[in-house]
Amino acid sequence: MQLLSFTVGNEAYAIETRRVIEVLPLVTARPIPHMPAFLRGIFMHRGQFVPLVDLGWLLADHPLQERLSTRVIVVEYTLAGNPATQQTIRLGAVAENVLSLWNDADAEASLPALHTPVAPYLGRVLRIGGRTLQLLAIEHLLPPALAADLITPAPASPSIPCGPD
DSSP: OEEEEEEETTEEEEEEGGGEEEEEEOOOOBOOTTOOTTEEEEEEETTEEEEEEEHHHHHHSSOOOOOTTEEEEEEEEEOSSOTTTOOEEEEEEEEEOOOOEEEGGGOSEEEOOOOOTTOTTEEEEEEETTEEEEEEOGGGSSOHHHHHHHHSOOOOOOOOOOSOO
């Protein structure tokens, strides 16, 4: 499987390229009040609202610095939960130094994912080309309830009569 690597602080991470739609320069997100710190807000991508996750908050407990190398990786995945609906969600992930493509078949060493309930998005660790990368499971970057809320349309407002019937 091909991997797109990036950094958060001094650590290298990767995601599967089959999930990547596009890599963008850093975009400005509209904040959503009362959301967790790791959710920068939402932005428009090709006519859709897309939640924007700051990987710095999730992986290093601080926001990423806005540098020339800071990018938004737009990914798409099927929302976990009700398999009958099979809803997909687009997600923007803010990362630094989004540069390299790797192939997991070239791994010199591999460590299985250490499952931790507080960080279900952390996957296995690979050593490729002298670099240690940890895979991220993008479908677990947002808690399921939050992901569902961000893509479920709001109920329609009741009709308000405008005049006599």
